[in-house]
Amino acid sequence: MWAALGFAVLTGAGVHSVWALTIYVAVAVLLSVPALRRVTFSRLLLSILRKPGFAPKISETERQALEAGGVWVERELLSGNPDLNGIAKLTLPTLSVEEQAFLDGPVNRLCSMVHDWDLWQDRELPSEVWDVIRRERFFGIIIPRHYGGLGFSAIAHSEIIARLASRSAALSVTVMVPNSLGPAKLLINYGTEAQKNYYLPRLARGEEIPCFALTEPDAGSDAASIRSTGVVFRQGDGTLAIRLNWKKRWTTLAGLSTVIGLAFRLSDPENLLAKGHEIGITFALVPTRLPGVDVTRRHDPLGVPFSNSPSRGTNVVIPVENIIGGTARAGQGWRMLMESLADGRGISLPAQSSGLMKFIARATSAYAGVRRQFGVPIGRFQGIAEPLARIAGLSYLVDSFRRFTCSALDSDLKPSVVTAISKYHATELCRKSINDAMDIFGGAGITLGPRNLIAHLYYAAPIAITVEGANILTRSLIIFGQGAIRAHPFAWRELIAIKAGDLVAFDPTIAAHTSHFVRNLFRASLYWLTRGALVRSPVRGPAAKYYRQLTWASATLGALTDFALIGLGGRLKFEEKLTGRLADMLSWSYICSVTLSRFQSEGARRDDLPFLHWAARYGLNQFQIALEGILANFPIPILGPLLRGPIRWFARINPISAAPRDRDDLKIAAIMQESTLLRLRHFRGIFEPFEENDPFRRLEYALELENTAEPILKKVVTAVKKGVLKKDADDALLHEAVLKQVISQDEFEKLDEMRRLVSEVIQVDDFSQDEYLRMSA
Structure with a gap:
């Protein structure tokens, strides 16, 4: 078909030379007949790509990282022609009756026992809190029931962490880490039956407190470069053991x-395990009671x-049976780590971020609704409405991809690229929301004390950025680095064929890739010229245009991905500015797709439209920003000037999407300052304090009274204007x-109650000199 189309284009352009047309037909036949193409074009191309510097060089550790986990909707988005019907039919996961009961019972009770200010002063959780954590098996959320754990779903795990985070970030960290990457997860996936039967019940009951020691002074993001050592030797009684020496940090x-x-x-050294002399990265269980183990020191992570x-270990001896998975798993630690991260980072940190963002949205909007300046609530000023809407809109986005990522995990998928997207963007957008909240709270946000609801979150925000793959690394290397190879329809198969020199596998793959690239280039050009009008949306109504824009974005991403892969080859992995922007394009495609699915899954409610419009425009505009950055800086000599010039100019005057409109901001800000079911529905799932004197509860109640008093105040204002x-x-x-x-007198009393409560909730804390000197941050 493409050969015929090319012939038509040539003749239509006035090319009638017999020699030119003959050469074109000869080349077309050569490329269209597999047997001829394989021994000519494909053989030559394969020999070139096998030379150093042309195709990306994949190390063994990189290969294991790429093979970890699976792919999901990101494959569709990177294809350039996504299955919109499939994306639109994605549904939100739900909790079981038992899981909901655990949230409403033990989780709420645990939250009620922790007061964040007191925790920061005492520097540790009270013993009675630890008792509940153990008794209710909070450390066994992921441990199967037949090993004594709760065996909850990914979405339940996520909801638990989100609710705990809305009460105390420190509390959520304490519970989430044993249920994330660590001994329990590694034992579930790789442990021997003996190890599972012994450790998992004890971990679930909190009889054993686990930690996972990976990071070292010389091995942070480059975890494969760890220097901790274990040497196999035979003990005096003939049994095999390992002598360990390590120096870890940030555990x-x-x-x-x-x-x-x-x-x-x-x-x-003696090949006692018959696996060679250098076996490689391995995981083992090390009881801290053993001689030589030192865990007595503490870090202070920003005061949280x-x-x-x-932790340090000096000549610590363990039996070889302590290797997780037994000796059969010796040397497989890197693969185990990558496979565990492939799903784990899609739960804990996105859940914590979502819980914090919902709490921030509720607290900040309540404060903006009751704090008056110049006679009106500050939330009515457009300068405040903009960051307030951004807090709410970003929370809507994060909660959308948090829930859908959990849906994939509960379907037994382990989409490593999607979980990396979730971790990176959840933590980054949470940090952005906290900064906006600090701007709105102003002086009340920087004055520490029991009344301050957000300052401790401000302290804690950078911590989530650095763990489970530092965000800079995740964006510039992992999201697109893995996505372009794993989720691309042909790239991974091509690399395998190139490395093996397999011409039979290479030929049909490169031919299909070439056809795919041409189709994507044509499709992207057509969508840019028609603004996606030719795309058939899977839904009708207000979301339809965003599905069309999403397909337009996908075709653009697919074409640029192939330009980068073909034009840069092995250099691509070192062009981190480019891969970071491509990662942004892939990320925002995913985020927009599941946000649209959320809107449909929740019934396409009319009162959700302000959130849909804001979220879709924000996400697609972020895609546009990344696109313009790529076009302005594409590092290929011949193609670069074309992209930087006319194509970039056309993309700027004909954008996929602009930023949210001012009226979108104002609508969401107004919704956020009304104590309605709509506001509560969008930001449900956080802990609702029981105590009447709780600062957050009183702030929420003040907003409710403010809303009730608003029509009464209007009567007074109108009477003043009329001279009454x-x-x-x-x-x-x-x-x-x-x-x-x-x-009326009754209305006067309502106004008086409102004024007294508002006056109280906008107060800030102060301390005597002695109290101040004794106070922790």
């Missing part, structure tokens, strides 16, 4: 732990009061309003 719960999941390089420590009442101090004015029957 959560290490100071409280009874067992360490330790990553180290295993060597076997959770246990985080260095004279402008005076508030107390005198309201008493006069009662005397002149502008408002």
Whole structure:
């Protein structure tokens, strides 16, 4: 078909030379007949690509990272022609009756026992909190029931962490780490039956406190370069053992732990395990009671009061049976780590971020709705409405991809690219929301004390950025680096064929890739010229245009991905500015796709439209920003000037999407300042305090009273404007309003209650000099 189309284009352009057309037909036949193409074009191309520098060189550790996990909707988005019907039919996961009961019971009780200010002063969780954590098996969320755990789904795990985070970031970290990457997860996936039967019940009951020791002074993001050592030797009684030496840091719960999941390089000088002398990265269980183990020191991560420590081991001896998975798993630690991260990072940190963002949205909007300046609530100023809408809109986005990522995990998928996207963007957008909240709270946000609801979150925000793959690394190397190879329809098969020199496999793959590239280039060009109008949306109504824009974006991403792969080859992995922007394009395609699915899954409600419009425009505009960055900086000599010039100019005057409109901001800001079911529905799942004097509960109640008092205040304002009442101090004015029957006595009492409560909730804390000197941050 493409050969015929090319011939038609040539003749239509006025090319009638017999020699030119003959050469074209000869080349077309050569490329169209597999047997001829294989021994000519494909053989030559394969020999070129096998030379150093042309195709990306994939190390063994990179190969294992690429093979970890699976692919999901990101394959569709990177294809350039996504299955919109399949994306639109994605549904939100739900909790079981038992899981909901656990949230409403033990999780709420645990939250009610922790007061964040007190925790920061005491620097550790109270013993009664630890008792509940153990009794209710909070450390066994992921452990199967037949091993004594709760065996909950990914979405339940996520909801639990989100609710705990809305009460205390330190509390959520304490619970989430044992249920994330660590001994329990590694044992579930790789442990021997003996190891599972012994450790998993004890971990679930909290009899064993686990930690996972990976990071070292010289091995952070480059975890494969760890220097901790383990040497196999034969003991005097004839049994095999490992002598360990290590120096780890930044290990959560290490100071409280009874067992360490330790990553180290295993060597076997006498080949006692029959696996060679240098076996490689291995994981083992190390009881902290053993001689030579030191977990007595503490780190101080920005003052946030959770246990985080260095650990050292000097000539620590363990039996070889302590290798997780037994000796059969010796040397497989890197693969185990990559496979565990492939799903784990899609739960804990996105859940924590979502819980924090919902809490921030509720607290900040309530404050903006009751804090008055110049006679009106500050939330009505457009300068405040903009960041307030951004807080709410970003929370909607993060909650959307958090829930859909959990849906994939509960379907037994382990989409490594999607989970990396979730971790990176959840933590980054949470940090952005916290900064916006600090701007809105102003002085009340920077004055520490029990009344301050957000300052501790501001302290804690950078911590999530650095763990489970530092965000800079995740964006510039992992999301697109893995996505372009794993999720691309042909790239991974091509690399395998190139490495093996397999011409039979290479030929049909490169031919299909070439056809795919041409189709994507044509499709992208057509969508840019028609603004996606030719795309058939899977839904009708207000979301339809966003599905068309999403397909337009996907075709653009697919074409640019192939330009990068073909034009840069092995250089691509070093062009981190480019891969970072391509990662942004892939990320925002995914985020927009599941946000649209959320809107449809929740019934395409009319009152959700402000959130849909804001979220879709924001996400697609972020895609546009990344696209313009690529076009301005594409590092290929011949293609670069074309992209930087006319194509970039056309993309700027004909964008996929602009940013959210001012009226979108104002609508969401107004919704956020009304104590309605809509506001509560969008930000449900956080902990609702029981205590009447709780600062968050009183702030929410003040907003409710403010909303109730609004029509009463309007009566007074109208009377002043008409001259019925004279402008005076508030107390005198309201008493006069009662005397002149502008408002009733009952309405006066409602206003008085509102004014007294608002006056209280906008206060900030102060301390005596002695109290201040004794106070922790």
